[in-house]
Amino acid sequence: MSKTLFDKVWDSHVVKKIDGGPDVLFIDRHLIHEVTSPVAFLGLKSRGIKVLYPERTFATADHNTPTLNQHLPVEDPLSANQLKALESNSNEYGISHWGLGHQKNGIVHVVGPEYGITQPGATIVCGDSHTSTHGAFGAIAFGIGTSEVEMVLATQCIMQPKPKKMRINVTGTLGFGVTPKDVALFIISQLTTSGATGYFVEYAGEVFEQMSMEGRMTVCNLSIEMGARGGMIAPDETTINYVKGREFSPKGEAWDKALAYYKTLKSDPDAVFDKEYTFDGSQIEPMITYGTNPGMGMGIKKHIPSAEELHTGAATYEKSLNYMGFGEGEEMLGKKVDYVFVGSCTNGRIEDFRAFASLVKGRKKAEGVTVWLVPGSHQVEAKIKEEGLLDIFTEAGFVLRQPGCSACLAMNDDKIPAGKYAVSTSNRNFEGRQGPGARTMLASPLVAAAAAVTGKVTDPRELMMEELVG
Amino acid sequence: MAYDKFTILKSTAVPLPIENVDTDQIIPARFLKATERVGFGDNLFRDWRYNADGSPKKDFVLNNPTYQGKILLGGKNFGSGSSREHAAWAIYDYGFRAVVSSFFADIFRNNCLNIGVLPVQISEAFLDKIFTAVHQNPDAEIEINLPEQSITLLATGEKESFDISSYKKDNMMNGFDDIDYLQNMKTIIQEFATQLPI
Numbered sequence: 001m002s003k004t005l006f007d008k009v010w011d012s013h014v015v016k017k018i019d020g021g022p023d024v025l026f027i028d029r030h031l032i033h034e035v036t037s038p039v040a041f042l043g044l045k046s047r048g049i050k051v052l053y054p055e056r057t058f059a060t061a062d063h064n065t066p067t068l069n070q071h072l073p074v075e076d077p078l079s080a081n082q083l084k085a086l087e088s089n090s091n092e093y094g095i096s097h098w099g100l101g102h103q104k105n106g107i108v109h110v111v112g113p114e115y116g117i118t119q120p121g122a123t124i125v126c127g128d129s130h131t132s133t134h135g136a137f138g139a140i141a142f143g144i145g146t147s148e149v150e151m152v153l154a155t156q157c158i159m160q161p162k163p164k165k166m167r168i169n170v171t172g173t174l175g176f177g178v179t180p181k182d183v184a185l186f187i188i189s190q191l192t193t194s195g196a197t198g199y200f201v202e203y204a205g206e207v208f209e210q211m212s213m214e215g216r217m218t219v220c221n222l223s224i225e226m227g228a229r230g231g232m233i234a235p236d237e238t239t240i241n242y243v244k245g246r247e248f249s250p251k252g253e254a255w256d257k258a259l260a261y262y263k264t265l266k267s268d269p270d271a272v273f274d275k276e277y278t279f280d281g282s283q284i285e286p287m288i289t290y291g292t293n294p295g296m297g298m299g300i301k302k303h304i305p306s307a308e309e310l311h312t313g314a315a316t317y318e319k320s321l322n323y324m325g326f327g328e329g330e331e332m333l334g335k336k337v338d339y340v341f342v343g344s345c346t347n348g349r350i351e352d353f354r355a356f357a358s359l360v361k362g363r364k365k366a367e368g369v370t371v372w373l374v375p376g377s378h379q380v381e382a383k384i385k386e387e388g389l390l391d392i393f394t395e396a397g398f399v400l401r402q403p404g405c406s407a408c409l410a411m412n413d414d415k416i417p418a419g420k421y422a423v424s425t426s427n428r429n430f431e432g433r434q435g436p437g438a439r440t441m442l443a444s445p446l447v448a449a450a451a452a453v454t455g456k457v458t459d460p461r462e463l464m465m466e467e468l469v470g
Numbered sequence: 471m472a473y474d475k476f477t478i479l480k481s482t483a484v485p486l487p488i489e490n491v492d493t494d495q496i497i498p499a500r501f502l503k504a505t506e507r508v509g510f511g512d513n514l515f516r517d518w519r520y521n522a523d524g525s526p527k528k529d530f531v532l533n534n535p536t537y538q539g540k541i542l543l544g545g546k547n548f549g550s551g552s553s554r555e556h557a558a559w560a561i562y563d564y565g566f567r568a569v570v571s572s573f574f575a576d577i578f579r580n581n582c583l584n585i586g587v588l589p590v591q592i593s594e595a596f597l598d599k600i601f602t603a604v605h606q607n608p609d610a611e612i613e614i615n616l617p618e619q620s621i622t623l624l625a626t627g628e629k630e631s632f633d634i635s636s637y638k639k640d641n642m643m644n645g646f647d648d649i650d651y652l653q654n655m656k657t658i659i660q661e662f663a664t665q666l667p668i
């Protein structure tokens with residue numbers, strides 16, 4: 001029977017099917033961090049169980065870490081305590097641990113791919129919903145809760161009903177100034193935040209074929225924001241070139257064997273999806289969100305739609321726009337911006353900083369805007385320096401911080417103050433996500449750059465045109 | 471972690487008729503710093519429930535003594551967002567045993583089932599009916615019958631059935647969790663691990 005990419009990877013990892021229940025799925029790689037793992041380890045301790053395959057689990061500290069002065073002791077005692085728990089649990093159970101200050105430290109979904117932990121055809125889980133990022137490699141990757149973290153530590157398995165399958169095709173070529181983030185925000189705006197709930201998505205079509213691994217990671221990362229369990233893209237030359245030679249990638253004979261496996265990882269031509277959408281990539285514009293969920297996004301030049309156009313209840317819609325301080329029908333262009341955040345596992349990779357740099361080069365940070373540039377990992381930070389991007393940032397008046405999740409979830413000190421407006425390259429504009437009362441507008445690194453140098457919501461294409469025209 | 475067995479729950483309900491209630495509202499990230507599972511109920515819906523100075527917001531339903539009960543009624547797409555199980559813990563710890571909505575986010579639903587909160591998904595029409603009934607009479611009782619997989623508005627007898635896998639239903643009724651199950655098949659798992667594609 002013909003299979004989809006998702007079927008192939010899933011079915012090859014099913015240890016057992018339970019009648020009237022979920023599948024027992026074997027997990028190849030388990031990523032853990034300080035926030036969702038401590039209670040799981042407590043559970044193991046109270047049951048007196050060991051970690052079954054410690055070599056399949058990798059720990060990094062990211063959610064709670066400061067992004068300045070990482071060499072100093074962490075000030076917040078609660079955060080310090082969580083970081084210490086991650087370290088001591090990792091040591092006790094023989095799990096490799098990349099804590100604060102470690103050369104390989106960074107956001108879990110950034111370091112996984114960087115070091116070749118993420119591989120095509122693997123099953124990958126982590127107690128963070130944006131685990132979907134790793135699907136960019138043709139892996140089945142999804143976020144889990146703490147009970148499940150404990151389950152995977154104890155048994156390397158998880159119990160999940162098999163999701164339905166959806167394919168999203170984006171055809172054609174993206175326009176000038178349109179990035180993978182815009183593609184993702186566009187798709188979510190079309191499907192809504194629950195449009196893919198119950199599904200696992202495969203992204204296909206020219207737009208994704210032409211996309212870099214970084215871009216594919218951004219798209220897969222945001223799958224969860226339309227409710228999907230995860231998203232994936234069939235591995236191709238781009239994927240193989242990225243994976244080859246990384247620290248944890250297979251080597252020698254194992255690589256040849258892996259390569260043969262990778263090549264089988266695509267949906268059969270006649271495979272059937274439960275749902276399928278097709279969009280024309282050339283119609284996508286730079287996007288920005290105006291509301292309090294990632295589905296409330298639109299082309300940057302458009303006007304805020306009405307509740308009816310959005311198919312949202314009036315009370316929910318009003319609550320959202322009141323929180324943002326916006327009104328129906330208003331333009332987003334020209335709105336004041338107080339903060340700009342570039343970072344997170346959505347847009348904290350080297351390409352994102354290259355894009356940001358390309359636009360701020362030769363310009364100056366706007367007065368009154370606070371800009372946080374937070375690399376996704378030490379490796380990204382090092383590249384920013386190597387490639388001379390740091391000089392461009394410094395010249396333009398920006399400061400580079402140290403790696404971590406930072407203002408993506410504002411667990412550390414990087415909180416947007418109440419009532420302030422932030423253009424953020426992260427993934428969630430929920431009420432209070434970036435700090436109590438913070439007002440988030442999600443956008444691409446280019447839109448963030450345009451806001452950083454103008455102090456307001458600006459179409460990056462206009463600035464880019466200026467450059468072209470000279 | 472062990473939780474209370476769930477069979478039949480008869481209770482009044484607390485109505486929260488908002489769509490897309492996300493996990494950052496259920497429990498904001500800044501309250502996720504504990505290394506033990508205690509006290510999360512105090513911060514359930516923290517920013518909707520309290521002002522910045524810690525005083526309660528009078529117009530939020532959890533601060534309204536009229537509405538009490540072990541059932542939380544939520545709008546469509548309840549629990550979207552993060553995978554933090556803390557959201558489900560906060561709901562359980564506050565004293566809710568079931569959440570009723572017309573649609574749940576995936577990970578949240580799983581997390582609830584793993585820790586003993588029953589997610590009950592019903593039609594939008596029936597959900598509207600329950601909201602109306604509870605708003606008209608906060609003492610209106612609702613019965614959630616897990617063995618029968620039904621939810622009934624007791625005042626009128628109106629009833630709808632809901633889905634749950636027989637495996638999860640069994641777990642909830644007995645207070646078991648998945649680890650108990652998986653622990654028993656360790657040898658099979660270890661054998662399986664030797665024949666993986668990569």
Ligand code: SF4
Nearest residue numbers: 130344345405408409
């Ligand atoms: S950057 Fe944000 S979404 Fe990504 S892992 Fe950190 S908290 Fe989660």
